Amino acid sequence: xxxxxxxxxxxxxxxxxxxxxxxxxxxxxxxxxxxxxxxxxxxxxxxxxxxxxxxxxxxxxxxxxxxxxxxxxxxxxxxxxxxxxxxxxxxxxxxxxxxxxxxxxxxxxxxxxxxxxxxxxxxxxxxxxxxxxxxxxxxxxxxxxxxxxxxxxxxxxxxxxxxxxxxxxxxxxxxxxxxxxxxxxxxxxxxxxxxxxxxxxxxxxxxxxxxxxxxxxxxxxxxxxxxxxxxxxxxxxxxxxxxxxxxxxxxxxxxxxxxxxxxxxxxxxxxxxxxxxxxxxxxxxxxxxxxxxxxxxxxxxxxxxxxxxxxxxxxxxxxxxxxxxxxxxxxxxxxxxxxxxxxxxxxxxxxxxxxxxxxxxxxxxxxxxxxxxxxxxxxxxxxxxxxxxxxxxxxxxxxxxxxxxxxxxxx
Ligand SMILES: C[S@@+](CC[C@H](N)C(=O)[O-])C[C@H]1O[C@@H](n2cnc3c(N)ncnc32)[C@H](O)[C@@H]1O
Numbered sequence: 001x002x003x004x005x006x007x008x009x010x011x012x013x014x015x016x017x018x019x020x021x022x023x024x025x026x027x028x029x030x031x032x033x034x035x036x037x038x039x040x041x042x043x044x045x046x047x048x049x050x051x052x053x054x055x056x057x058x059x060x061x062x063x064x065x066x067x068x069x070x071x072x073x074x075x076x077x078x079x080x081x082x083x084x085x086x087x088x089x090x091x092x093x094x095x096x097x098x099x100x101x102x103x104x105x106x107x108x109x110x111x112x113x114x115x116x117x118x119x120x121x122x123x124x125x126x127x128x129x130x131x132x133x134x135x136x137x138x139x140x141x142x143x144x145x146x147x148x149x150x151x152x153x154x155x156x157x158x159x160x161x162x163x164x165x166x167x168x169x170x171x172x173x174x175x176x177x178x179x180x181x182x183x184x185x186x187x188x189x190x191x192x193x194x195x196x197x198x199x200x201x202x203x204x205x206x207x208x209x210x211x212x213x214x215x216x217x218x219x220x221x222x223x224x225x226x227x228x229x230x231x232x233x234x235x236x237x238x239x240x241x242x243x244x245x246x247x248x249x250x251x252x253x254x255x256x257x258x259x260x261x262x263x264x265x266x267x268x269x270x271x272x273x274x275x276x277x278x279x280x281x282x283x284x285x286x287x288x289x290x291x292x293x294x295x296x297x298x299x300x301x302x303x304x305x306x307x308x309x310x311x312x313x314x315x316x317x318x319x320x321x322x323x324x325x326x327x328x329x330x331x332x333x334x335x336x337x338x339x340x341x342x343x344x345x346x347x348x349x350x351x352x353x354x355x356x357x358x359x360x361x362x363x364x365x366x367x368x369x370x371x372x373x374x375x376x377x378x379x380x381x382x383x384x385x386x387x388x389x390x391x392x393x394x395x396x397x398x399x400x401x402x403x404x405x406x407x408x409x410x411x
Contacts (some may be wrong), residue, residue, distance in 0.1 A: 038385030038406070042081060046387035046404035049074040049355065059098050059247040060123035063240055064203040065214045066093030066116065067289050070282050070355065075099040081406055082351035084277020089267035089342055090314075094120025096280055097260045101126075101247065104254045108272065110265040112312050114304040115202065115295040117264045122199030124260035125244065126251075132241040135196050139237030142190035142197065146183035146230035153179045154226035165189035169300035175209045175219070183229035184208070184301060200237045202298050208232060209297055215289070217296075266312045268337035272345040279342045279352040284313070286331050286359030286366040287320030314338070320361045327361075332371040339375035343409065350409050352381060357402040360393065369403050381407035 034050070036043035052071035056062070061072045070078075075096040079086060086100045091109030097120055100107035109120050127135075149163045158178035164185050172181050184201070191197035208229045212218040251258065265271075267283070284291065292299075292309050299306055314334050320327040342352055359366030373383065384406040390399040 033390055035388040036386070038383060042385035042406050043387050045077050045081060046353075046385055046406060047389065049077040049404050050387055050389040050391075050402055052077075059102060059250055060240070060243040061095065061098060063123055063236075063243055064093055064119045064199060065206070066119060067215050067291065067294060068282070068285070069093050070095045072099060074355065075280075076103065078280040078353045078355070078404070079103050079105065079278070081353050082278030082280070084347065084350075085275060087270075087272065087276040087279045087342070087345050088281045089265075089270060089279065089338060089345075090281050090283045091120050091262065092116050092282075094123045094260075094262070096282075097124045097262070098247065101254075101258065101260055102250045104251065104258055106258050107260045108276070109260060109262045110267055110270065111262075112264065112266050112309040113291050113295065114264060114306065114309070115298045115302075116291075117262050118195070118199055118202060118302070118304070120260075121262045122196050122240070124247075124262065125196060126256075126259060127244045127248065129245075132244060135194075136238060136241050138191060138194060138197055139200060139234060142187045143230045143234035143237075145190050146186040146233065147227045149186040150179040150183040150226040150230060153182045171296060171300050175211060175297060177210075177223045179226040180208050180224065180229045183227070183233075187230070187233055188301065196240065197237065198302060200233060200240055202302060203236050203240075204229065204232045205297050205301055211297065215294060217294070266308075267314070268312070268334060268341055270338075270341040270345055274345070274347055276345050277347055277350050279346060279350070279354075281342075281353075282355040283335075283338065284315040285357040286315040286368055287317050287327065287361040288315070288357070288359055290317045292316075293318075315359070317361075320359065320366070324361060328366065331366070331368075332374075335371040336375045336378065339372065339381075340379055343376075343379035343381060346409050348409060348411055351384070352376070352407045352409075353404065354407075355402070355404045357391070357400055360398060360400055365400075369405070372405065376405075376407045380410050382410050384408050 034047050036047055052073040056072040072095055076099045079099055086105050086107040088096045088109045091097055091111050094109055097107050097109045101124055111117050153160050163182055168181055187201055206214055210219050212220050292306055292313055315331050356368045358368050386405045388401050388403045391402050393400045
C-alpha cells in the first residue's frame with residue numbers, strides 16, 4: 001500500500017489532468033501514485049476506495065469468482081458517498097449490492113450478462129434458517145447422486161455415459177474429464193431450477209474444468225480424481241449457506257423492505273426514473289475484458305441465453321481488437337447513453353460515483369475519464385471530487401490509471 005505522502009492534491013482550479021498518460025514520479029512501483037481533487041473528504045474516500053486490496057471474507061464476498069469485481073471495502077466506501085436507494089447499472093457479481101444490504105440500503109443491480117445476474121441474485125438473497133436448511137439438503141442429495149455417477153463412469157475408464165440425464169453441451173467434452181461431466185450432469189438434474197443451488201454449481205464450473213483460470217481461456221493438462229466435482233459442490237453449498245447467514249447477521253435488525261432487486265437489463269436503456277439517491281458503479285474498462293465469452297462454460301452448462309448481450313456489451317476487448325477507431329467512437333456514444341439513463345434514474349440532487357480504469361489496447365492508452373466527464377456534464381451533473389491511482393496490471397505488465405469520480409445532479 002502506498003504511503004499518504006505519495007498522494008498529491010491538485011490545487012482548486014488547477015487544469016484537469018488528461019487521464020490517459022502516466023503519472024509523474026511514482027514512488028512505489030506497484031501501488032503507484034495518487035492524484036485527488038475537489039471536495040477534500042470525498043476525494044480522500046475515493047483514494048481509499050482505489051487502494052483496497054486485502055482479502056475480505058465477510059457476508060457472501062468470495063462465494064463466486066467474477067472478473068474485475070470491486071473490492072468489498074471500496075464498495076462500502078462508495079456507498080457512503082450518497083444517500084437513499086442505490087443503483088448499480090453494471091453490477092457484475094454484485095459486490096456493491098452486498099455492501100448496500102449491509103449498510104441497510106435497498107438497491108437495484110443491472111447487468112446484461114446472465115451469469116452476473118445469477119451470481120448477484122444469489123449473493124444478495126435474504127434467507128432464514130429454514131431456507132438455508134433446504135439449500136443444504138438439496139445440495140447434499142445432488143452431491144450424493146454426482147458421487148455415484150462419477151464413480152461408475154470412472155470404473156468404466158470414462159466410457160460409460162448411460163447415467164447421463166440430459167444432453168451435455170458440446171463444449172464440455174473438450175474442457176472436462178468424463179467423470180466430471182457426469183457429475184455436473186447429475187448435480188444439474190437434482191437441483192433443477194433452484195436459483196441458489198444453480199449459483200453454487202456455477203461457482204465450481206471453471207475450477208473443475210481444464211481451463212487455466214477465470215480470465216485465461218488456456219487449457220491445462222492432467223486430470224482430477226473422480227468425485228472431486230461432487231465434493232467441491234457440496235462444500236461450496238455449505239459455504240454459501242454460512243455466508244448467507246453471516247449476511248443476515250450483519251444486516252442486524254434491517255427491516256424486510258431492505259432488499260436487493262437484480263435485473264437483466266442494458267445499462268444504456270434503464271427504465272428507472274427518479275427513484276435513486278445514489279448510482280454507484282464500475283462499468284467495463286475500455287478494451288480490457290470480453291465478459292460474455294469468458295462465461296462460455298457456465299452459459300453452456302446452465303442453459304443461459306446470452307441473447308442480445310454480445311452486441312450490447314460495452315467496451316469489449318473484441319471490439320477494440322477489430323477496429324480501434326470505431327471502438328473508441330462507440331465507447332464515447334455508449335458512455336453518453338448509460339450516463340443519461342443513470343442520470344434519469346437519480347432523484348434531484350442525487351449523486352453518481354464511478355470507478356473506471358483507462359484501457360490499454362496494443363500498448364496504447366484509451367481514455368475513459370474524458371468521455372465520462374463530458375457525458376455527466378451533458379446530463380447536468382457537477383463533479384464533486386475525483387481521485388486517480390496508478391495500478392499495476394499483470395496482464396500487460398504496465399502501470400495503468402484507475403479513477404474514482406463523484407458527481408452530483410445540479411437539480
Ligand atoms: C467491471 S464489471 C462489474 C463488476 C462488479 N462491480 C463486481 O464487483 O462484480 C462490468 C460489468 O458490466 C457488464 N456490462 C457490460 N456491458 C453492459 C451493458 N450494456 N449493460 C449492463 N451491464 C453491462 C459486464 O457484464 C460486467 O459484469
